[in-house]
Amino acid sequence: xxxxxxxxxxxxxxxxxxxELVQSGNYEIxxxxxxxxxxxxxxxxxxxxxxxRLTEIYMHIHEVVKNSHEMDLQDIREIVIEEEGRxxxxxxxxxxxxxxxxxxLIVPPKKSYKGITNGLVKxxxxxxx
Numbered sequence: 041x042x043x044x045x046x047x048x049x050x051x052x053x054x055x056x057x058x059x060e061l062v063q064s065g066n067y068e069i070x071x072x073x074x075x076x077x078x079x080x081x082x083x084x085x086x087x088x089x090x091x092x093r094l095t096e097i098y099m100h101i102h103e104v105v106k107n108s109h110e111m112d113l114q115d116i117r118e119i120v121i122e123e124e125g126r127x128x129x130x131x132x133x134x135x136x137x138x139x140x141x142x143x144x145l146i147v148p149p150k151k152s153y154k155g156i157t158n159g160l161v162k163x164x165x166x167x168x169x
Contacts, residue, residue, distance in 0.1 A: 058072070059083040062085050063083075065148065066147075066151060067151075067153070068085070068127075069094060070143070070146075071143075071144050072136070072141055072164065075140060077099050094146065097129065101119055101142070104119070105133070117133075119131040119132075125149055128147040130143075130145040130146075130147060130153065132161065134161050134165065135165060136165060136168035136169075141164075
């Protein structure tokens with residue numbers, strides 16, 4: 041694959057947008073996980089220990105989503121874990137790469153995330169369909 045193909049690859053485009061959003065302070069960490077917990081794209085700005093913990097939490101959340109489907113709770117839009125200090129962990133299912141992947145975010149206190157995240161989800165869907 042040449043350099044032009046790398047730049048046009050969906051994972052590269054998504055990774056660059058995620059990196060931009062983390063570096064601008066909108067997110068502390070952002071990763072796109074497969075159902076199996078593998079990273080498709082992401083950026084943690086050197087916070088590897090927190091990224092590993094986010095992966096562990098994701099695996100538990102994946103089980104919650106799977107069990108909720110068995111209870112006829114389909115179409116889950118978002119799972120939010122918010123601490124007292126207002127820092128949030130967000131898990132949002134997205135249709136991409138011919139599967140449901142999970143966008144996982146850590147959002148700093150006092151940062152709005154829904155509009156930015158909606159834009160990121162649209163980018164993911166648009167580049168992977």
